[in-house]
Amino acid sequence: MSQRLVVGITGATGAAYGLRLLRRGRELGLETHLIVTPAGVLNVHHELGLDRKALEAETSFSHAPGDVGACVASGSFATAAMVVAPCSMKSLAAIAHGFGDNLLTRAADVTLKERRRLILMVRETPFNLAHLRNMTAATEMGAIVFPPLPAFYHRPQTIDELIAESIERVLELAGVAGAAPKAWTGL
Template identity: 75%
Template sequence: MTAPRIVVGITGATGAVYGVRLLQRLRSMGAETHLVVTPAGVLNAHHELGLDRRELEARADVAHAPGDVGAAIASGSFETAGMVVAPCSMKTLAAIAHGLSDNLLTRAADVTLKERRRLVLMVRETPFNLAHLRNMTAVTEMGGIIFPPLPAFYHRPTTLDELIDDTVERVASLVAPGARPKPWQGL
């Protein structure tokens, strides 16, 4: 069996750690990752994690420039198991909801939807306004999954890493075939 291909997008919303941790988890599961980071995503990853573009891209098997709309992931003939945008800004959500395909990240998301593959958007904003909610509804109606990285406390996490890992594990299980969430300890 060949490794599943997963496209990962990182945008300028807060929470770059979710995208980075997802890349690490997918690699540990044997998935082939294709990364697209927007310029704002690079800026935010540097601000939040101290990582530059080169360091971000080194965490993926293949990195694509956001302006390269002719990259393999822009075509439905390039088979993937799905795509995750982690974190997903409201700008990117709106572009996906309205089919703008104005850069490689939003084009890859559009291809994921048109090919009926799994698209997971880890939207980062609070509180939501009506435009945000309508855009989330539109993506959901198209077959996408809106997955705000909201922490769970059932497993009694004691560190921020445990909260992040729990969320990333749940997202990875949505896009990587055969992935199994780590069992939690319960109350």
């Protein structure tokens, strides 16, 4: 069986991160399980020009956010990790406070309770105190807060290179075999 990765896409800006994660997962032979919120679908359309059907074509399995009985809602469904890319402040707040009101936040809660890796690519700036406290709470529960901040020391030439490098780092954090972030080799 290939490694399973749960991918959540919310309505925060940065839908390209979620799409790149799904595509890279396919390249690495991962079984991906997508959960995209209604606001996420709107953002994917606005930022990438894709509809739900086109996005779902990029994943192994797609689950409706209202389907709280889906396989990813159970701890008995083993996964390598879950990545929310991008993660809105609304979804962060729900995750940080255990408010599993949809499949995405329920799957995140299951990931935490099973002590699996949960990586939240939070997207907002500047942060207010509620955002910071929610990031702290999520971190204290075991999540990894990973704002997709670019590394410029590799001298990326395109936006795609910036996105790709962040996704490779996320995949490495998720424990995915074949992840290939560029390592800093020193001066």
